[in-house]
Amino acid sequence: MSRSTTGLPSRWSAAATAAAVGLGVIVAGGTTAFAASAAPAVTRAGLDPALVAGRGANVGFAEQEAEKAATNGVVIGPDRTAYTLPAEASGRSAVKLAPGQYVEFTLPSSANAINVRYSIPDAANGGGITAPLDVTVNGKSKQTMTLTSQYSWLYNQYPFSNDPNAGLLHPDWWITECACVPAATSPAPQITKPFRPFHFYDEQRLLLGRTYKAGDKVRLSVPSGSNAAWTAIDLLDSQLVGAPKLDLVASNVLFFGADPTGKRDSADAFDMAIAFAKWTHLKVYVPPGTYQVNRHIIVDNVTIEGAGSWYTIIKGHEVALSTPAPDKSIHTGVGFYGKYAQDGGSRNVHLSGFSIVGDVRERIDTDQVNGVGGALSDSTIDGLYIQHTKVGLWFDGPMNNTKVTNTTVVDQIADGLNFHTGVTNSSVSNSFFRNTGDDALAMWAETTTNANNTFDHNTVQTPTLANGIAIYGGKDITVSGNLVADPIREGSALHLGTRFGAQPFAGTIKVADNTTVRAGTYELNWNIGLGAIWLYALERNMDANVQVVGDNFLDNTYNAIMMVVDFPVKDQYSITNVHFKDVKVDGTGTSVVSARVAGSATFENVDARNVGAVGINNCGSFHFTPAGSEFSLVDQGGNDGGGTTGPWFAPWELPNTITCDDRPPVVAPPAPQPW
Structure with missing residues (x-):
């Protein structure tokens, strides 16, 4: 297929593109890098760690980007165009290997384990393939990983398909590709297949069998006889994993016949x-091993500990149910579930030190095939690794006082974690989310409000759809110290929205000391760019006290900040009582602020540089009267810097000068630098 990159500057899209072998996905024209060695380059979210110091999770691994390693393959990207391999890669670039080629990483510190993020082609009719990848250290100790694309490659419109040859799932929906409703258009538009391929990557862990020192070289090689026409390597995480935990005084699952x-x-x-x-007041202990579990394990008033997520793996198949369950599920699978709220919920549940690996390959939103679910109060979840479930952790309240810490969630079909309906006094901290298929971290106050919840010091990378962190209603919510990088489409890094039947925002909503990287994405349905943080009034006014303080918005594809209302309700809803303070913006493809709604916001000590268009794109509610825009920006001092058109917060723009430009030219900013 061929997809236009109109509007994306050359820094983000190579001058030439070529169809990758296998299902026509577009990759940026690449550069072959013949190199014998490369010094270790450790990154966080594809950047120098100094640029994001103090933000995000303190993880136990060192991240190294493949495009900065030694390789005889082809570097693809950088490119932010949706439906391309580079766009979904960390840092928007990767290395593409043909059979017989390699990429080699130099360990930056001692390690006995690695994690490889990769992509290989889908099968011609969908369903995925498997292919080998050889791993050697210093040219020795060869191990072969079996890569798979069975959990990647989705296509088409929501709720998506595994079939690359399928026609439109919703021909009665308007689509950007033809700027039309296909079913209502004559002659019928030609729709290229596969339509909207995405969710390309997966990852796999490997214990190396011994500890290697800094400077040792880990080479990933595609065997010359590989059945995969290409293998894309995004990054390598290396880690020194401690010994497995042993608990002799516990209810050991082996004693009861676990295999x-x-x-x-x-x-x-x-x-x-x-x-x-429960009878003996002991913990449950799950020793090292891989345990097959193909249904929910119901937990209430119990502690379950593994030997560590690298050693204790609880893995299951997705199982079709003969009749739908009362919760409307048509499948079940591995997962640890509290009792549902209508059944009283569960309390005093503590899960730690194991992996949950599912078998979910399609999105069916009624299916309860999540890693952790139900209602859990007065509970803790610590040190889990969750992969290939629909949602890593989906909590349906009301429930209270649950803490999620030090947990890794990757390769999900939908959300990473969702606090849904009446979740209170709960938090997620120091956790890592990568390659989710919907919001990585969400609070959704549907029916009953959420209150006093916190997302703090988490890292989110490459959500392939929607947002890094999304808050849908709620009271006294805090989003702080997080690092969010590389959202792909139809969402961005940080989002507040009166959407999806959510209860109103109330109290103080604090968005503080977060860093976003390469956010501010393209919104397909509106055909415009979003902000790295975007506030959206769709179903009601947004008038709670919103404090955006101390955040850094780096290398924004379009805007840094957006406030918007859907056009059909533009005269019904507004956004007010929003306050931006001590914010730094380093690079915008277009404006610092885009206002497409009635209302107002205050700005104090908001510094911006490398701004690609006029600093404020103010459309208000699109009436364009002589009185100016319906949105006002209030200057509280200290708003400095600018870019191509001068100061970003210029007096002539204030308080409500109409500067509306729906689709201004995009100017790629330089890479972020220390402030």
Whole structure:
């Protein structure tokens, strides 16, 4: 397929593009990098760690981008165009290997384990393939990983398809590609297949069998006889994993018949171990091994500990139900669930030190096939690794006082974590989310409001759809110290929205000390760029006290800040009582602020540089009267810097000068630098 890159500057899209082998995905014209060695370059979210110091999760691994390693393959990107391999890569660039080629990383510190983020082609008719990748250290100790694309490659419109050859799922929806409603257009537009391919990447962990020192070289090689026409390597995470945890005084699942080889289903053994633990007031211990579990494990008033997420792996198949469950699920699968709120919920549940690996390959929103679910109050979740479930952790309240810490969630079909309906006094901190298929971290106050919840010091990378962190209603919510990088489309890094039937925002909504990187994405349905942070009034006014303080917005594709209302309700809803203070903006493709709504906001000590268009793009509610825009910007002092058109917060723009330009030219800013 061919997709236009109109409007994206050359820094983000190579001058030439070529169809990758396999299903026509577009990759940026690449550069072959023949190199014998490369010094280790550790990054965070694809940047020098100094630029994001103090933000995001303190993870136990060192991230290295493939495009900065030694390779005889082709560097693809950087490119931010949706539906391309570079756009979904960390830092918007990767290395593409043909059979017989390699990429080699130099370890920056001692390590005995690696994690590889990669992509390989889909099968011609969907469903994925498997292919080998050889791993050597210093040319020795060869191990072969079996890569798979069975959990990647989605297509088409929501709720998406695994079939690259399928026609439009919703021909009655307006689409950008033809700027039309296909079913209502004559002659019918030609729709290129596969339509909107995305969710290309997956990742895989590997224990190396011994500890290697800084300076040792890990080479990833595609065997010359590989059945994959190409293998894209995005990055390598290296880690020094500690010894497995041993607990001798516990209800050990092995005593009840659990199979650590994964050959037999161990769900019943887990149930018996939990029952015994409750009776004896012991913890449940799950020793090293891979345990097959193909249904929910119901947890209430119990502690379950593994030997560590690298050693204790609880893995299951997705199972079709003969009849739909009361919750409307048509499948079940591995997951640890509290009782549902209508059944009283669960309390005093503590899960730690194991992996949950599912088998979810399609998005069915009624299916309860999440890693952790139900209603959990007065509970903790610590040190889990969750992969290939629909949602990593989806909580349906009302529930209270649950803490999620030090947890990794990757390769999800939908959200990473969602606090849904009446979740209070709960938090997620020091956790890592990558390659989610919807909002990575969300609070959704549907039906019953959420209150006093916090997302603090988490890292989010490459959500392939929607937002890094999204808050849909709620009271006294805090989003602080997070690092969010590389959202792809139809969302951005940070989002507040009166949407999806959410209860109103109330109290103080604090968005403080976060850093976003390469955000401010393209919105397909509106055909405009978003802000790295965007506030959206769709179903009601947004008038709670919103404090955006101390945030850094780096290398924004379009705007840094957007406030917007949907056009059909532009005269019904407004955004007011929003306050921006001590904010730094380093690079915007267009404006610093885009206002497409009635209302007002205050600005104090908002510094910007490398601004690609007029600093304020003020459309208000699109009436364009002589009185000016319906949105006012209030200057509280200290708003400095600018770009191509002069000061970003110029007096002539204030308080409500109409400067509306729906689609201004995009000017790629230089890479972020220390302030």
